[in-house]
Amino acid sequence: MPVVPIITTDWSLIRNFRPGDFNYPEKLDFRVVRGVDLLSSILGEEFIILDDFRIFSKIKDSQHLLGRAIDFTVPTVEPMTVLDTIRKIKWFSGYGMYVNERGIVSFHVDTRTDRSPDNPATWGASKGREINQREWAYTSLRSIIDKYFPAALPALVWVFIMGVGIYCLAEYT
DSSP states (O other): OOOOBGGGSOGGGOSSOOGGGSSOGGGSBHHHHHHHHHHHHHHTSOOEEEEOOOSOOSSTTOGGGGTOEEEEEOTTSOHHHHHHHHHHHTOOSEEEEEEOTTSOEEEEEEOOSSSBTTBOEEEETTSOTTOOTTTSSOSSHHHHHHHHHHHHHHHHHHHHHHHHHHHHHHHHO
16 A cells, blocks of 8 residues: 555644644654544643654665654553554554553554554564553653662762762862
């Protein structure tokens, strides 16, 4: 199925997003944008678009290169709620949930043509249908802080002490 460029469709059909919300709106498949718009309407929360069409990708068969994929986060909704909603609407033929390089729980959805919404490609925490809140280690930003902050605390204390020491040396010399 060929990509349906969003420029050939009417943006008035998209309720929650504008072309400026995307890096390359003219390169996106209308179906993936319409799916993210539908998801946003159901959840009723603000989405932050992280990635859409890419000119370059390390992954040769990336759906981003075809304009069929969007990565986003919904900071005000529990990740498993977003994932369950993605599953229930049966719009996307590929989806995944992951923690990005900034430690933010993020989602990838796509409209790949080699799979269907009834048999989607899934990965990350999306792989098993039986996944629940307890099995997914990153249920919220709070859980990430709880997991990694204690390990970083000694380093933060050291940096603070050194900063105070340097300030005092500069002040009194």
